[in-house]
Amino acid sequence: MRAVVLDRAGTPLRLSELPSPEPGPGQALLRVRACGVCRTDLHVLDGELADPKLPLVLGHQIVGEVLVSAGRFEPGSRVGVPWLGWTCGECRYCRAGQENLCDRARFTGYHLDGGYAELAVADERYCFPIPEGYPDEQAAPLLCAGLIGYRSLRFAGEAERLGLYGFGASAHIVCQVAVAQGRQVYAGTRADDNEAQAFARSLGAVWAGDALAGPPEELDAVIVFAPAGELVPAALGRLRKGGVVVCAGIHMSDIPAFPYELLWGERVVRSVANLTRADGEEFLALAPTVPIRTEVETFPLDDANRALERLRHGELRGAAVLVP
Ligand SMILES: [Zn+2]
Numbered sequence: 001m002r003a004v005v006l007d008r009a010g011t012p013l014r015l016s017e018l019p020s021p022e023p024g025p026g027q028a029l030l031r032v033r034a035c036g037v038c039r040t041d042l043h044v045l046d047g048e049l050a051d052p053k054l055p056l057v058l059g060h061q062i063v064g065e066v067l068v069s070a071g072r073f074e075p076g077s078r079v080g081v082p083w084l085g086w087t088c089g090e091c092r093y094c095r096a097g098q099e100n101l102c103d104r105a106r107f108t109g110y111h112l113d114g115g116y117a118e119l120a121v122a123d124e125r126y127c128f129p130i131p132e133g134y135p136d137e138q139a140a141p142l143l144c145a146g147l148i149g150y151r152s153l154r155f156a157g158e159a160e161r162l163g164l165y166g167f168g169a170s171a172h173i174v175c176q177v178a179v180a181q182g183r184q185v186y187a188g189t190r191a192d193d194n195e196a197q198a199f200a201r202s203l204g205a206v207w208a209g210d211a212l213a214g215p216p217e218e219l220d221a222v223i224v225f226a227p228a229g230e231l232v233p234a235a236l237g238r239l240r241k242g243g244v245v246v247c248a249g250i251h252m253s254d255i256p257a258f259p260y261e262l263l264w265g266e267r268v269v270r271s272v273a274n275l276t277r278a279d280g281e282e283f284l285a286l287a288p289t290v291p292i293r294t295e296v297e298t299f300p301l302d303d304a305n306r307a308l309e310r311l312r313h314g315e316l317r318g319a320a321v322l323v324p
């Protein structure tokens, strides 16, 4: 099969011919129909996440057609493979229903080969049926940008005035859910990113502008999607008492020191890590009812490096998706 491979951090992906993967016990063999590109892929590529499998096939938003199933799926059906690829089922977190925090979790496109390839294997217990009515490439970003964005939104609680800082793949999905729930969305972007601001307004944001300065109104919660630590004190500075700043990314530059006054008043800063299977089932059932429409830019497999660089430089509208 053809795949794009990461040999070591800091080097571009290399298009190569690999032996077809063999499904192990409990695994399905999938033909990859689309695979979303996530900022986490950039963090792995840049060496910001420790100890990836190497060489590695990136990609953890896989929409695949089942070629061989271990029993859970009909051959020919469509399934999604998310970031959470395997958990131990035994540690204190797994036993407490927090499998997203499993001490021994293995993640797709990080510890396990992912979907920047023509074929992939995945543990069927962690796959999701893809809702009908979504074309492959539009379903792919639901699997991480959507799913982890949705988990982040849950941690924003009942917030009516909701800030979304960093308006990329995840925010453009969360914005649609939040607007459908009757919330007001305030989209923070780079000061001069008029295109992202217009995109946010087109999806129902009541305000879009410079995230560092923030909107004139006080916010009930802010979800920070951009990996920029300086956005945390900036968001706290716009937050009402008792509000929460949710950091949705897996990696962020250092958060600068800030006066305690910004946190005082029972304001909270928290992160969101990974996903549980329950998150995925809940979100994929919700998506068609909103209905969430994902905006995607597609790339062939051998253009994976270009897709990642466009993501790095904030040049995408919505999500990048590889179509092998
Ligand atoms: Zn992701």
Ligand SMILES: [Zn+2]
Binding pocket: 087, 088, 089, 090, 091, 092, 093, 094, 095, 099, 101, 102, 103, 104, 105
């Ligand atoms: Zn565990």
